[in-house]
Amino acid sequence: MLTLLLLAAAASSDPLLCAPGSGPHIVAHRARRDVDRPENSLAEMKATVTAAPYMLEIDLSETRDGVIRLLHDDDLDRTTNGHGPLAAITSNEAAKLRLKDSAEPPPRFDTAARWAARNPGATLMLDIKKVPPARIAPIADRVGMTGRVLLLTFDRKTTEAAIAADPIWRISALVRSSEELRSYQALFGDRPFVAYLPTFSPTALFAEARAAGVTILTDAMSGGMASPDKLAASDAGAYRRYLADRPADLLVTDHATRLPACVR
Structure with a gap:
């Protein structure tokens, strides 16, 4: 319990993350607007x-x-x-x-x-x-x-x-399965790490990582026909629908400035 409390306190002032409850920190892919x-x-x-x-x-x-x-x-x-x-x-x-x-x-x-x-x-x-x-x-x-x-x-x-x-x-670390998630948890031990779950990873994997208290990175890149980035120009709610069952702390996008730095 003490470990969880310490991790929560650290997350609240983590420069890499938005404030708790503020949504994922938007990451500008290749640093462009x-x-x-x-x-x-x-x-x-x-x-x-x-x-x-x-x-x-x-x-x-x-x-x-x-x-x-x-x-x-x-x-x-x-x-x-x-x-x-x-x-x-x-x-x-x-x-x-x-x-x-x-x-x-x-x-x-x-x-x-x-x-x-x-x-x-x-x-x-x-x-x-x-x-x-x-x-x-x-x-x-x-x-x-x-x-x-x-x-x-x-x-x-x-x-x-x-x-x-x-x-x-x-x-x-790139995580594509429950087995990889558990393997990296063991590798990092008490050291916090970020699980990168690629676009449209199974929602169950997002839920498992969240339940384990692991910070989650995902992306919504414009290559996929149904990806939020593909829809962003005409549908501002696409990101929010994508994230609805994919809890994430960081979201990489090709269209950063179409969104606030922390998506709510």
Whole structure:
């Protein structure tokens, strides 16, 4: 009972979550206000947080000389005026590129983290599929962002590496079944973790995670024909109907600013 009370008290002041009863914290996918805005752009990150205190989801990749920059794809072609893999060029070469529809190069992660640290309302969700957690931890710690980042991990090996890299930061693990939920509960022990339940996971899995007191992350991405994001432009109640039997603490969307930062 004492553990539950302590967890409840912590949740009430958790910078990653909305206040109890306020609904899930909205996460801007690739840190953009809407799907037609530049992705993984520092200028767009600033504009998104100015609109409301949305959490910013960003993708991290490394240059050939090991500098971490914001980029989703392996290649530069889709989002920049460059060509080929980011991993094939140096950071100085990357600095000369420009994001499409933007005058900036792919931002350095340390620059974005320092900006976020100076803005108390800024929180970051880090997609780290291409960068080892141990490379990210010192940067987050150095700028004072450790308590305001959530790491996305998609396999047990990366989750274990993230746990070992830092004793404080919050970690999300991909959960697709009751068995995986229980397995990750055992792995994390007393350390809180976030269960990422992908779009349209069984409602029973949401209920099980909620009953276990686990923080829940889900998404409503625009790829699915029936997803809330697909309906958002014409039906503002789509998100609320989606969440009605899917209790969640964080919701990732391609259309962040169509919603308040905390959906009620």
